Amino acid sequence: MGLAPIGCAPNYLGLYSSKNGECVVTINGMILEFSFAGRDMDSELNEELVDANIIFSDAFEDSMDIIQNHDRYALRLGSPFVPSYLGQAGSIEEMILGVNYSSAGAGIIFSSGSELGQHISLAQQIGDDATSNLISSSVFYISIGSNVYIQYYLLNVSNDQSVYLPWSFNQFLAQTIKQEIKNLYNAKVRKVVVMGLAPIGWAPDYLGIYSSKNGECLVTINDMILEFNFAVRYMVSELNEVLVDASIIFCDAFEGSMDIIQNHDRYGFNVTDEACCGLGEYKGWIMCVSPEMACNNASSHIWWDQFHPTSAVNRILADNVWSSLHTPSGTQ
Template identity: 65%
Template sequence: MLTTHLLAIFLVSAIVAHSKALRFPQELYNLSSNQIFIVDNLSRPPSSSASPTPLLSPAVSSPLVPALFIIGDSTVDCGNNNYLGTFARADRPPYGRDFDTHLPTGRFCNGRIPVDYLALHLGLPFVPNYLGQTGELEDMLHGVNYASAAAGIIFSSGSELGQHISLTHQIQQFSDTYQQFVLSLGEDVAIDLISSSVLYVSIGINDYIHYYLRNVSNVQNLYLPWGFNQFLASTMRQEIKNLYNTNVRRFVVMGLPPIGCAPYYLQRYKSNNGECVEEINDMIMEFNFFMRYMTDELLHELPDAGIIFCDVFQGSMDIIRNHKSYGFESTANACCGLGKYNGWMMCMSPQMACRNASDHIWWDQFHPTDAVNAILADNVWSSRHTEMCYPMNLEKMVFSQSLNNLV
């Protein structure tokens, strides 16, 4: 293993030797202790380890970006909460039963989460969780996942479930990672790595589930939904600017899904035939409207940044309305749970789970199945099923910025 000093000298030499068009030294891609190899991403071999096997998309011979960094909540948590004292954990069966290792990893799904699929599109291995890393440089070069289940934009959202890593704290962890890159690689290389990578943000749903809809601190009397949405969007705007000041230049900002259609709220609001709770979905649509508007503002304010907003509500509703064409049979019932719509109690044992999750839209009370995550990830990457990302999808942003770097 190279020492930090020798590694820094090696990297500087590599940059000098390569043309500017490469932007980031290709040698870094081979420093990981987990060697990257090409496999068919449709095959999912079992493993004796709960750690996901590094996979590379067969369509890409080398990574399209240096790394993928992830900030968010349970929609993209890949195991950080396994290390926290919290009820918001997915480290037990049947979570992960359809994942590549067939073991629970901390993902709130039967299989892969959206960022797993996006990593493959980008030609990267699955991104490791922050708390499970040793802190070694090579463990973080392809990206880090800081997401924590129950986290929200508001610091205290989800706190009744126990510990979680707040949005502000996740951003601080990202900043710490950046500083480690600076110390180990040098400032120029660190800036190049971060600015050429993609940062994916998926957070905000717990500010409704665990804060506004529970009327914590009498918030509903202080804010009408419109004002609450404005507050959340303005907070996100400032946090994105903070990340920009840490040299992030490629953002994927995810909107919120239609939780008014989630099994938990179907049973709680006594939906008769699986009809979505419109008053909840209306709030989510308002939030996504503000977030898209905020994205447009930031694009004008930060002209050298690439920021795309992906309306998960729009993409998810297309799946629900056209579920037959997507191959889904059940739009209201969770695959795993108890009670009406399997939404009364969370997924706690394999006996509570359906046999085939791939024909269900919902895996548990709030989270979609692997099959839905794959569709949404395809939409983020290439708008394959429906256009839900603005002003462009991730594939166009990556390739358009790559072409700009050649100029």
């Protein structure tokens, strides 16, 4: 895994007196350089190590969406919440449906995070045995991409907008995801769900930054997301034709989100543009940093904070995804 954009962490926003909750670009620039080096290292190792399949995943991604949704999908499959490795008793029965090795404070070197108490280092998190049968019968859920726009392309961190027009950038992203899915396939993965991106042009952060009138969305941003989803949907169709025994499904999160926004009364949402937790115009200028900032009834809001929907919205999206309501024909 690459590193997350810690330049957006509340600690640094405070230390560097961030204006309007803007990320600390210098720190994120370091993280991006680390990620580029990690990607290059991954490519070199795959060329040198015979029969190795090393996958690099860029953590400038929509981590919050994964956090808010992955357990809900586990429940739909009849599985309990995925237990933490340190919290389970060690029986096969407890571990067979999944184990979460994520460990707060752990880093690449063994001593990273040691001052925070017990943790699982990178070396301890990596296992030796491959369970091909279990992998091939599991469903892999991929929800990734929003932060590539939010924290990278739209901020023009590395001047990418002068190198890639939106369409070219989306094609680059789709091809990158395509290669990662092929890597999963080579690792015996056969069932994959790929989520498209939601209409972040409606996000409170952008409504405030671009001084939206009456909560109208940023069409230019939403158009980029639509192009990305189109490219990924087409890519999924291609993979289903060439990867034998693979079942790759594309779910249109844009369509699902727009259905909720446009029919908010039917779904029980009274506030469509203002975040439940935040400060500033549309409560999207300053991120949610404490529970005291939150509204009294989050379930009446579509947006929880600057960019993330509320649990009520995620619950509806999860139900709709499970029922294939927003799964285009030809991608399932």
